[in-house]
Amino acid sequence: MTAVPHLQIKNLRAKIEDKEILKGLNLEIKGGEVHAIMGPNGTGKSTLASTLMGHPKYEVTDGEVLLNGDDLLEMEVDERARAGLFLAMQYPSEISGVTNSDFLRSAINARRGEGNEISLMKFIREMDKKMKTLEMDDSFAHRYLNEGFSGGEKKRNEILQMMLLEPSICILDEIDSGLDIDALKIVANGVNEMRSADRGFLIITHYQRLLNYIKPDFVHVMMQGRIVKSGGPELAERLEAEGYDWIKEELGIEDETVNANV
């Protein structure tokens, strides 16, 4: 990939059923950058991730999202993925009967396209290597996709997929939830290994803890379905120390969730 990846989100509005959750969100992510979005529960963080990926439950009502200049919202979910978008999900599905390795190979080959499939040997070598980085047991390759995985195992498996698919824009939706500190370090290692000038990250989290291990370049606070404050890593530290009340006070927000009447 030659061009630096570029994701532009302009005035994005989205609803689930009849409830508007994203209320005009703007954000720009370029290759080499790590953005973190923080915010209390119910402010629309995960909705942003799902909407960008194209989850069928969310309907975009206004705004624009461009990936490398192309209209992302016009693309099907699989096209978005093949265009370089990746979402490490908070609650990945369990797919019975499909082994992790069969799934991963299908995904890699979908990305590479017909006639350019990865050789089985190379695939196994790559997968073994990444699984070692993530300290995953060999048996994961042959287990059914996410079936019976613990919360932490699912998160590692999401990062494994990200490492093998080598996307250009990676969204990590609460990848830290339910992880103990050791697992968190392993997952963060995997992410840090992937940081490069031709890859951008959007990290969604409740807790500043994750950002000790994955240093963000930009930190954004989300409330009432939009980004209300942006800054550098120092913003995350202040949030950790003081909570969100000072932002609410500063901006005159009473209820930060999307249910709030604005």
Next chain:
Amino acid sequence: MSVDVQLRFGSEAITEYSKANQEPAWFLEKRLAGLKAAGELPLPALEKTKIDKWNTAGFDPFQTTAKIASANELSDLVKGQIDVDSVKNLVVQKNASAVFQAVTDELKAKGVIFTTLADALQNHGELVQKYMYQVVAPDEHKLSALHAAVVNGGVFLYVPKNVEVDVPLQAVYEVAGDQALLCPHVLIVAEANSKVTYVDTFVSGEGKDMVANSIVEVFVGAGASVQVASVRSLSAEVHDYSFRRATVDRDGKMEWILGEMNDGNTVANNTTILKGTGSNALTKSISVGTGSQRQNLTSQVQHIGTHSESDMVSKAVMTGEAVSILNGITKIEKGAEKANGVQAENILMLSDKARGDANPILLIDEDDVKAGHAASVGRVSEESIYYLMSRGISRQDAERLIILGFLDPVVSEIPVEEVRNKLRQALERKLG
């Protein structure tokens, strides 16, 4: 109530076929008794399926084909089912003829008999007579009576005490030609502490209005272990009726792995009778309903022995306007203390016009037992499709992965690689 059918054959044709195959007198008597009973008995009563309009008796029963000398001369259709170079123990039947058979000297030296039913009737008549029709009686219903009257092939497999056969024994059954009949009787006798695997495949060639009517009887001796796998890929022109039944002695183990891949109407009943203490039954079956076919598939276990255990898993994928009734029957008799029977029927619906019924039935006459069932009828989850698509996999491929994954727990258990691959191919064909 029975329906009068103008049969295309009578006692003369039956007698002629029996004599041509040098069958023992007792067997001809069974045939003629079956013919008489077929005119009197009703069709089997099936849960939620009426078969009185199906083709049950409209066939010419004894269409014959010449024998061939080597496996290389087998038809491409049959060759497609087996690995001609590696399969050493094989019986191939087409309509009313055993066209090929091979068995290794090694197997013979162990005292194992693996041969066509016709050959067994001539050369091991007493042994066959001792077991045949002992668990499936000709007078159960019209279809079993018809079977007895016109049985036109099959296999006899006998494994002596303490003998373990470590390679799967295979059979391929082909039906082809207008009004052709495939009516094999598979008789498997595994003596105490023996072990054997038998795998068969059913295929059909060109032809209209064909019928397959098969019976499988399995006798699992004390401590013996028998595995039977069957994959049926008959065309829409074949109406297929199969009644498979095993009886299991103390500590014996019976395992069924069934791929019901027919395109035509199908009735299959698979029953294991757990007679002995500590006997065990495992039944795994998958089916795919396509087009406008009707299927009635029953898995059944009868617990008689104490500490007997059973596990039945049936999975069906429904497409088109197909209708499938999946019955799971766990019957625990009085006195079968500490018995444990579980069953699950899962149906995946891919079409609004298809119908799939899962009927788990527990019949328990003993208090000190465990039994459980789980049934589900569902669709491919949009959440799962979204997840796979989010990794770049197209919707079509995502659906296919999920459907094949749904069936994989059974497919991956098929003991012979070629048969497993054929089953996967049949799945691909049916799921288009």
